[in-house]
Amino acid sequence: MSQLEIKDLHVAIGDKPIVRGFTLTIRRGEVHAIMGPNGTGKSTLAKAVAGHPDYTITGGDVLLDGKSILTHEADERARAGLFLAFQYPSDIPGVSIANFLRAAVQARLAEGEELDATAYYQRLYAKMDLLKIDRKFTSRSVNDGFSGGEKKRCEILQMAMLEPKFALMDETDSGLDIDALRIVADGVNALRAAAHPPGILLITHYQRLLDYIVPDHVHVMWDGRIVKSGDKSLALELEAKGYDWVKKEFAAA
Amino acid sequence: MANSATDTLPPAADPATDNPVVGIDQTKGDFSYKVDYEFDAGTGLSEKTVRYISSVKKEAPWILEFRLNALKKFLSMPMPTHWATKDLENIHFDKIRYYLSQGQKPKRTWDEVPDDIKKTFERLGIPEQERKFLAGVEAQFDSEAAYSNIKDLVAKQGVIFANSTEALREHPEIFRKFFGKVIPTGDNKFSALNSAVFSGGSFIYVPKGVKVAQPLQAYFRINAENFGQFERTLIIADEGSEVVYMEGCTAPKFSTSTLHSAVVELVALKGAKIQYITVQNWANNVFNLVTKRGVAHEEAEIKWIDCNIGSRLTMKYPGVVLKGRKARGEVLSIALANDGQHQDTGAKMIHAADETTSNIIAKSISVGQGRSTYRGIVHIPRHLKGCKNNTECDALLINSNSRTDTYPAITVRGDKNATQHEASVSKVNEEMIFYMQSRGLTEGQAMSLAVNGFINDLARQFPMEYSVELKRLIDLEMEGSVG
Structure with missing residues (x-):
């Protein structure tokens, strides 16, 4: 079984330690939700695992199918099967979604191997149908002038096309109204129902998203590490009691 | 007359003394080699050189006169370093060969071509035959057939498509009238230099009402002469005619010298349309100093599409003189300056009649220590009515060392004219x-x-x-x- 292991991971930005001893194993097909108040290191964790150059790993390891990926560049990690859905995706003016994805798919082929353009478009359109995305969407420049909802749908479409083994979804619900949230959640659920579903690490601040994407496991992150784990009922408990409850319990522990 | 000289081409400039940008290998992409030339004007520029070129080409006396007059202008004019880069002072005019004509096949073999150049050709998808020419292995590019086809095809429509030597000799009545009129000899020091020693380039005449269906390409007729350093191109589109001309190719070019100074003149008579497309990629030891201008008569349209990559220094500001009512001018340019390169490019739009419109879109990319400069002139005098200009300059910087400057000079007088200007600088x-x-x-x-x-x-x-x-x-x- 394919798995992503994060072992006692420590991450710093500059001199400042942000993630402090984070440990979690995700198996393919599982959905793990990470919840926690702002500033607790959730986004830092996702970016560090994806290989952002600004984040320094000061300890621990990240293993994909048993092999450490920490010495690999972000693009190598991506090609190995990791995907980061961004909270704030960059826009790439002048580059259409179709061409961007094509370049990303091409990058996964062996050297000298040419992309089959017809097959690529067939697959792209199939994924768009699955996610109920209009055909015109992919001729637009990546994220350029997109609404919050469009940006997130663009992320989901990329995830669907690149078929990662593991996806880190960073605050996918932020900035979305309830309709947009439902559309994005439907997309994620469609990918979960596919033949080879990815393992998903779902980072969120609110319980709301978990009404639509029901997680297998819920973890509470506080001060750079997981302080409590449970099933989906933990999310509801958090919703009812608020994060202060965690803070108190953790401070007491 | 034939002076058979065996010689070595001038070596690449010494990077240590010649290059103000430290640590950049200016010899990269430069490939000089031993070759026999049938005609060689030697190094340095004098009246003797000019007379030699003219006699080799068997030119009419008026052309020799034109050349000698230009030489005087060139020698008397100062370098434009009061506004342009001081790097111009590093051109050693006395070390340059102003005319070379290959009488024999060069003795270089494909095996001698450096591997990285071969690899580049491969990556660019340049056909086998063309690679050999571009690498200097073959003096004559084997597409003479393709060129003849196009030439014959357009000849049926009465179009003259010839090189400058041939055209001035065979059709003086057409070309003399316009030659050197759009860009006077003394327009700038380098147009004067070109006027003195020009060789190669295309001369095109499109008769009234003729619309040339396929683009005319210098690409199809590359040969030693056409790839000259001082080519001269003149395109005349007679009333209501249309023509598209394309020059250059994106392969790194075998260059015989570190100085390239061309002059291109376009004349679009009433209602004619000319589109001139350039895509060039120079070795990064080349000074590329080119003067390009067109005159658009009533309701005529001239469009320059200009793409500059490579070279040590490129100075090029394609222009349109909007001479007739409702004439339109357009410059679309892309410049990419990598490490050790300076792209000093822009556009000139001179409005000289009512209801003329011009559009400039310039995009520059600076990488590493590469430097891009945009210079533009838009001139709309007070007495004109209904003139419009749109100027957009966008610069993209890749890494913090890159430098970009914009010098737009827009003079719009009178209240019956409109202009809009947008500039942006963005970073990857x-x-x-x-x-x-x-x-x-x-x-x-x-x-x-x-x-x-x-x-x-x-x-x-x-x-x-x-x-x-x-x-x-x-x-x-x-x-x-x-x-």
Whole structure:
């Protein structure tokens, strides 16, 4: 079984330690939700695992199918099967979604191997149908002038096309109204129902998203590490009691 | 007359003394080699040189006169270093060969061509035959047949498509009237130099009402002469005619000298349309100092599409003089300055009649220590009515060392004219690159995609084969720019 292991991971930005001893194993097909108040290191964790150059790993390891990926560049990690859905995706003016994805798919082929353009478009359109995305969407420049909802749908479409083994979804619900949230959640659920579903690490601040994407496991992150784990009922408990409850319990522990 | 000299081409400039940018190998992409020349004017420029060139070409006395007059102007004019870069002072005019004509096949073999050059040709998808020419292995590019076909085809429509020597000899009645009129000899020091020693280039005349269906390409007729350093091109589109001309190719070019100074004149008579497309990629030891201008008569249209990559210094400001009512002028330009390169480019729009319109879109990309400068002139005098100009300059910087300057000079007098100007400077930032890398693209692929996106709206206006080559070329340039 394919798995992503994060072992006692420590991450710093500059001199400042942000993630402090984070440990979690995700198996393919599982959905793990990470919840926690702002500033607790959730986004830092996702970016560090994806290989952002600004984040320094000061300890621990990240293993994909048993092999450490920490010495690999972000693009190598991506090609190995990791995907980061961004909270704030960059826009790439002048580059259409179709061409961007094509370049990303091409990058996964062996050297000298040419992309089959017809097959690529067939697959792209199939994924768009699955996610109920209009055909015109992919001729637009990546994220350029997109609404919050469009940006997130663009992320989901990329995830669907690149078929990662593991996806880190960073605050996918932020900035979305309830309709947009439902559309994005439907997309994620469609990918979960596919033949080879990815393992998903779902980072969120609110319980709301978990009404639509029901997680297998819920973890509470506080001060750079997981302080409590449970099933989906933990999310509801958090919703009812608020994060202060965690803070108190953790401070007491 | 034939003076058979065996000689070595001038060696590349010593990077240590000649290059103000420290640490850049200016000899890269430069490939000189031993070759026999049938005609060789020797090094240095004098009246003797000019007379020699004229006699080799068996020119009419008026052309010799024109050349000698130009030489005087050239010698008397100062370098334009009061506004342009001081790097111009590093051109050693006395070390340059002003005329070379290959009488024999060069003795270089394909095996002697450096591997990295071969690899580049391969990556760019340059056909086998053309590679040999471009690498200087073959003096004559084996597409003479293709060229003759086009020439014969358009000849049926009465179009004259010839090189400058041939055209001045065979059709003086047509070309003399316009030759040197759009760009006077003394327009600038380098147009004077070209006027004194010009050789090669295309002369085209399109008769009234003739619309040339296929683009005329210098690409199909590359030969030693056409690839000259001082080519001269004159295109005349008679009333209501239309023509598209394309020059250059994106392969790194075998260059015989470190100085390239061309003059291109366009004349669009009433209601005519000329589109002139250039895509060039120079070795980075070349000074590329080119004067390009067109005159658009009533309701005529001139469009320059200009793409400059490579060279040590390029100075080029294609212009249109909007001479007749409702004339239109357009310059679309892309410049890419990599490490050790300076692209000093822009556009000139001189409005000289009512209801004339002009459009300038200039995009520059500076990589590493590369430097881009935009210089533009838009002139609309007070007495004119209903003139419009639109100017957009966008600069993209890749890494913090790059430099970009914009010097737009827009003079719009009178209240019956309109102009709008937009300029932007953007950076390919780390977040954008990380975003693309997180999708599996390498840093180099990410950069080239960002650059291709930046120029996409302009590149789309290029003919298909050029935009494809341009994209490949940018991929190569970006690959090399990632540390």
